[in-house]
Amino acid sequence: LDGETRLYVLSPPPAGSPTLEGSNNISVVLLLCHGETRFLLPGDAEREAEAALVARYGDFIRCDVLKCGHHGSATSTSTAFLSAASPAHAVVSCGRLNKFNHPSSAILRRLADAGVRVHRTDVGGAVIFESDGKNVRAYDWSKE
Numbered sequence: 568l569d570g571e572t573r574l575y576v577l578s579p580p581p582a583g584s585p586t587l588e589g590s591n592n593i594s595v596v597l598l599l600c601h602g603e604t605r606f607l608l609p610g611d612a613e614r615e616a617e618a619a620l621v622a623r624y625g626d627f628i629r630c631d632v633l634k635c636g637h638h639g640s641a642t643s644t645s646t647a648f649l650s651a652a653s654p655a656h657a658v659v660s661c662g663r664l665n666k667f668n669h670p671s672s673a674i675l676r677r678l679a680d681a682g683v684r685v686h687r688t689d690v691g692g693a694v695i696f697e698s699d700g701k702n703v704r705a706y707d708w709s710k711e
Contacts, residue, residue, distance in 0.1 A: 571700050573600045577620060577628070578612065596620060598628065602700020605630040607652055612636045617648035625651065631703045632656045632696055641671035649681055656705055658694055659687045
């Protein structure tokens, strides 16, 4: 990584922290910072892990781009987590016609209500983000 880029591993929590139930809640959670831009990647973290992240890090998890946890399932991207992260963009990574019916319509409504621009891989394919350290630009695969 160059001098403008930092990568923080926010979870799993350090040894001795309260234990969270379920393998999704011990997902690796990363915060990638490039200059003033920030990308939050919460893996498959669910509400319990999100609550622990908000309690531990507060506004530090603020980001420009959020990769929604657990493929946009109803168990992730809680209201409190979304409020703390406050992203401009959100990526929902899931396959077309997946057997779990991801993403959840409730999550999509929550993101829309928060004014977040949503990029769905099941609809638009890959999405690429480019940062100059001050601004983030999204390139949807299906439109480029």
